[in-house]
Amino acid sequence: MEKVFIETYGCQMNFADSEVIAAILTKAGYGLCDEIEEADFVLINTCAIRDNAEQRVRHRVRELRALQGRHKGMRIGVLGCMAERLQSRLMAEEDNVSFVCGPDAYRRLPEMLAQVRRQSGECLAAVELSTTETYAEIEPVRLGGNGISAYISIMRGCQNYCAYCVVPYTRGRERSRDPETIVREARTLFEQGYREVTLLGQNVNSYSWGVQGEQGVQDNTVGFPELMARVAEVDPQLRVRFATSHPKDLSDKLLEVMAKYPNICRCIHLPVQSGSDRMLKLMNRKYTVEWYLDRVAAIRRYLPDCSITTDVIAGFSTETLEDHEATLRLFRKVRYDYAYMFKYSLREGTYAWKHLADDIAEEEKTRRLNEIIALQGEIALENNRKEVGKEYEVLVEGESHRSKEQLFGRNSQNKVIVFDRRDAVPGTYRRVRVDSCTAATLLGSLVQ
Numbered sequence: 518m519e520k521v522f523i524e525t526y527g528c529q530m531n532f533a534d535s536e537v538i539a540a541i542l543t544k545a546g547y548g549l550c551d552e553i554e555e556a557d558f559v560l561i562n563t564c565a566i567r568d569n570a571e572q573r574v575r576h577r578v579r580e581l582r583a584l585q586g587r588h589k590g591m592r593i594g595v596l597g598c599m600a601e602r603l604q605s606r607l608m609a610e611e612d613n614v615s616f617v618c619g620p621d622a623y624r625r626l627p628e629m630l631a632q633v634r635r636q637s638g639e640c641l642a643a644v645e646l647s648t649t650e651t652y653a654e655i656e657p658v659r660l661g662g663n664g665i666s667a668y669i670s671i672m673r674g675c676q677n678y679c680a681y682c683v684v685p686y687t688r689g690r691e692r693s694r695d696p697e698t699i700v701r702e703a704r705t706l707f708e709q710g711y712r713e714v715t716l717l718g719q720n721v722n723s724y725s726w727g728v729q730g731e732q733g734v735q736d737n738t739v740g741f742p743e744l745m746a747r748v749a750e751v752d753p754q755l756r757v758r759f760a761t762s763h764p765k766d767l768s769d770k771l772l773e774v775m776a777k778y779p780n781i782c783r784c785i786h787l788p789v790q791s792g793s794d795r796m797l798k799l800m801n802r803k804y805t806v807e808w809y810l811d812r813v814a815a816i817r818r819y820l821p822d823c824s825i826t827t828d829v830i831a832g833f834s835t836e837t838l839e840d841h842e843a844t845l846r847l848f849r850k851v852r853y854d855y856a857y858m859f860k861y862s863l864r865e866g867t868y869a870w871k872h873l874a875d876d877i878a879e880e881e882k883t884r885r886l887n888e889i890i891a892l893q894g895e896i897a898l899e900n901n902r903k904e905v906g907k908e909y910e911v912l913v914e915g916e917s918h919r920s921k922e923q924l925f926g927r928n929s930q931n932k933v934i935v936f937d938r939r940d941a942v943p944g945t946y947r948r949v950r951v952d953s954c955t956a957a958t959l960l961g962s963l964v965q
């Protein structure tokens with residue numbers, strides 16, 4: 518039996534996709550291996566969102582040459598967003614790559630691997646995008662997880678066309694997965710002992726499944742709030758999370774559903790990208806700062822104990838110091854619990870690439886990014902200090918990295934809490950009191 522080693526870069530969607538890839542290949546008779554040395558095929562599932570993500574993969578591909586020198590039959594395939602973006606160009610530039618396969622073509626992998634074996638030397642590319650592929654009925658093979666939390670992909674693609682973003686080009690148009698298959702997957706996971714699922718999509722709030730009515734109006738549709746309710750009803754002991762939401766679509770209806778089900782986690786990732794209306798307009802984000810703050814107020818109203826996290830980009834085209842200050846002001850106002858902070862990276866093919874100058878100097882981007890990072894560090898520490906003395910229900914996930922005597926878990930707000938092990942067991946819920954904190958972690962002790 519030929520063996521496959523899958524390496525994943527990038528976002529949660531890619532980790533979920535790798536599990537679908539593993540399912541497709543094992544069903545076709547390939548084996549999975551944990552040691553890259555044993556692999557006949559190394560599949561690299563890649564991200565194209567920023568240039569540094571791509572450079573990391575390029576570096577890795579070149580590093581694998583040495584291994585291929587020792588294992589003559591070893592073939593390398595590049596999968597995912599970079600494969601889609603670069604297509605055969607990638608094989609021309611990296612001559613140890615034998616095939617590329619885009620995010621909508623994974624069902625073709627068994628055939629591709631066989632073909633690569635038959636005609637050694639020839640390069641293969643499967644990069645057609647689909648408007649319907651959701652891999653709905655494929656039961657993912659869980660890779661490297663803890664047996665407690667798992668991802669469930671509920672929709673694919675994105676058609677928001679934010680000016681800076683390559684995703685609409687690498688992952689194609691939005692399409693939603695049949696809700697029955699989603700609920701079934703959640704139920705199976707719960708029966709297998711999983712206690713947390715994260716519903717994934719580039720923009721989960723546009724989840725929509727249903728019958729197309731007259732004049733294009735949808736009847737009997739299942740929207741994201743209904744889907745969340747159905748998954749939450751699988752079992753009160755199953756935590757439900759989701760990522761990512763676009764602020765323009767965060768509805769009160771969703772917040773009402775969240776408030777109704779205590780097992781839907783009190784954590785919302787709401788990427789803001791910039792605190793300046795001028796930048797938001799240029800980015801084609803379709804909301805204003807005022808709208809965003811209204812959504813934050815709605816979250817606080819429906820779910821007073823909800824944590825809010827975000828994504829932000831420093832140094833987008835023409836960003837002035839004033840625009841940057843506006844972002845810092847917004848951060849002070851919202852007081853995020855966590856933020857993913859990036860320097861703007863110009864991506865080929867995007868609206869910004871065609872029409873907007875990448876005109877902020879690299880050092881200035883870095884300076885602005887560092888300013889945001891420093892501010893967010895202070896805010897996260899202050900937020901965490903307010904947690905000291907509070908008690909939370911924690912889903913125990915495993916041993917702490919620092920000591921075997923300590924375990925860690927997360928509260929509903931997705932904050933990591935480390936505590937003395939005592940009789941606690943991973944995969945169960947325990948009450949933990951927060952005793953102290955750092956900017957990144959809460960330290961606590963078991964109650965009872």
Ligand code: 5AD
Nearest residue numbers: 681682788828829830859860861862
């Ligand atoms: N440059 C920098 N950051 C980007 N993101 C998306 N495209 C770019 C880009 N070209 C960020 C956004 C998005 C997150 C997933 O990645 O903040 O929300």
Ligand code: SF4
Nearest residue numbers: 675677678679682684
């Ligand atoms: Fe990219 Fe915008 Fe779509 Fe997010 S919503 S994937 S940032 S285009």
